[in-house]
Amino acid sequence: MSFAISADFIAAENAKSLIAHTDDYAHLGQQLERRGISIEAMTRRAMEYQVAVPTWGVGTGGTRFARFPGPGEPRHIHDKLEDCGVINQLTRATGTVSPHFPWDKVSDYNALRQEAAQYSLGFDAVNSNTFQDQKGQRLSYKFGSLSHADRGTRQQAVEHNLECIEIGQKLGSTALTVWIADGTNFPGQQNLSRMFENYLEACERIYAGLPKSWLLFLEHKMYEPAFYSTVISDWGSSLLAALHLGPQAKCLVDLGHHAPNTNIEQIVARLIHAGRLAGFHFNDSKYGDDDLDSGAIDPFRLFLVFNELVDAEMRRAKDFSPAYMIDQSHNVTDPIESLMSSATEILRAYVQASLVNRSALADAQSASDVMVAHRMLKLAYTTDVSPILAEARLRRGGALTPIETYRASGYRSAKTRERPAVAGSSSGIV
Numbered sequence: 001m002s003f004a005i006s007a008d009f010i011a012a013e014n015a016k017s018l019i020a021h022t023d024d025y026a027h028l029g030q031q032l033e034r035r036g037i038s039i040e041a042m043t044r045r046a047m048e049y050q051v052a053v054p055t056w057g058v059g060t061g062g063t064r065f066a067r068f069p070g071p072g073e074p075r076h077i078h079d080k081l082e083d084c085g086v087i088n089q090l091t092r093a094t095g096t097v098s099p100h101f102p103w104d105k106v107s108d109y110n111a112l113r114q115e116a117a118q119y120s121l122g123f124d125a126v127n128s129n130t131f132q133d134q135k136g137q138r139l140s141y142k143f144g145s146l147s148h149a150d151r152g153t154r155q156q157a158v159e160h161n162l163e164c165i166e167i168g169q170k171l172g173s174t175a176l177t178v179w180i181a182d183g184t185n186f187p188g189q190q191n192l193s194r195m196f197e198n199y200l201e202a203c204e205r206i207y208a209g210l211p212k213s214w215l216l217f218l219e220h221k222m223y224e225p226a227f228y229s230t231v232i233s234d235w236g237s238s239l240l241a242a243l244h245l246g247p248q249a250k251c252l253v254d255l256g257h258h259a260p261n262t263n264i265e266q267i268v269a270r271l272i273h274a275g276r277l278a279g280f281h282f283n284d285s286k287y288g289d290d291d292l293d294s295g296a297i298d299p300f301r302l303f304l305v306f307n308e309l310v311d312a313e314m315r316r317a318k319d320f321s322p323a324y325m326i327d328q329s330h331n332v333t334d335p336i337e338s339l340m341s342s343a344t345e346i347l348r349a350y351v352q353a354s355l356v357n358r359s360a361l362a363d364a365q366s367a368s369d370v371m372v373a374h375r376m377l378k379l380a381y382t383t384d385v386s387p388i389l390a391e392a393r394l395r396r397g398g399a400l401t402p403i404e405t406y407r408a409s410g411y412r413s414a415k416t417r418e419r420p421a422v423a424g425s426s427s428g429i430v
């Protein structure tokens, strides 16, 4: 294993806050014991939980106005893997990376897989890209890809997705995530029904190329870049498509892809009911696809999503094994810090949701005792589980204080010297 930050350095940093941590952990243990909860069981759950990091997340993002590059940005997939390695080394919660093609293209994928393994990383779902034109591309996606009015353009987009599956197989992935930007800006621009039919027919050909053990994740998004209509704009369209395609097609929920105030946890519950919840792209938002850090704006909503997930896990819901991924754009923070913080917030929501006494909650619901039921969720949500998260990291060789340890390591300044800014870096506006 080749790590940029040494295990000794992490241990020395951990030693600085170990006494305080031991104290806090013991205190929380007593508190939970009074509620009939074993802190040991919660720590084990935290140790097992993993969320994937997107390769595009370690580069600095931007808006449609500008992109302000950060120092020491990753220049290519090799630098991105190195950064993802640091995130996992300190948090021990992000053991897989979700690549995006053609952004992360290389000539030898077996070598890339080995390179990732050196950082103890594996590959999660592969993401295709038919929302931009690539250099030398024959047909343009300006007016759409999988739903394009032109058959040849649809076929080109299908072939790109099939190529992504091929690459993914070499990397050890088992899922393809498809998000398309297809839609219209003007009423009358296209036939709304025909666009969806074109999309379905194209997806059938992608689906036919899926290996048996693979899943196809369909990601919906309400709007942007199209503003009048979007082909896969909501979970209804996504579920219709998944049901049309077959059992290997599922619906991916990106938390930022809904109208403000949408009850996302109820959408999650419906997809669980249908056995078609693919998984998540975690982020937070105030208005739209803001791609802000998970838990930064509305941590209670994140908790409520996990409340549905833990509920489904506990009652062993059928076909339930969601994939967890982060999908964020870091414009004003160091992406490594944002991703470490986000992984922690996601894990926090998971552990908090695990504190809910499910049978007592069911009793309160049966008795229509609204206040007791609601307060049970609030009790779990207001419990500070930070010592559990820290203990899980510590036991797995990570950092008690990931961001402080990262800053103390000087990793970013070392990379700033090693990675001079290059024009046309693949870390674009996402």
Ligand code: AFD
Binding pocket: 056, 127, 179, 219, 221, 254, 281, 289, 327, 429, 430
């Ligand atoms: C989009 C989607 C999707 C896509 C990404 C590309 O969230 O996950 O892959 O942005 O940058 O909004």
Ligand code: MN
Binding pocket: 219, 254, 281, 327
């Ligand atoms: Mn997404």
Ligand code: MN
Binding pocket: 221, 254, 256, 257, 289, 291, 327
């Ligand atoms: Mn998005």
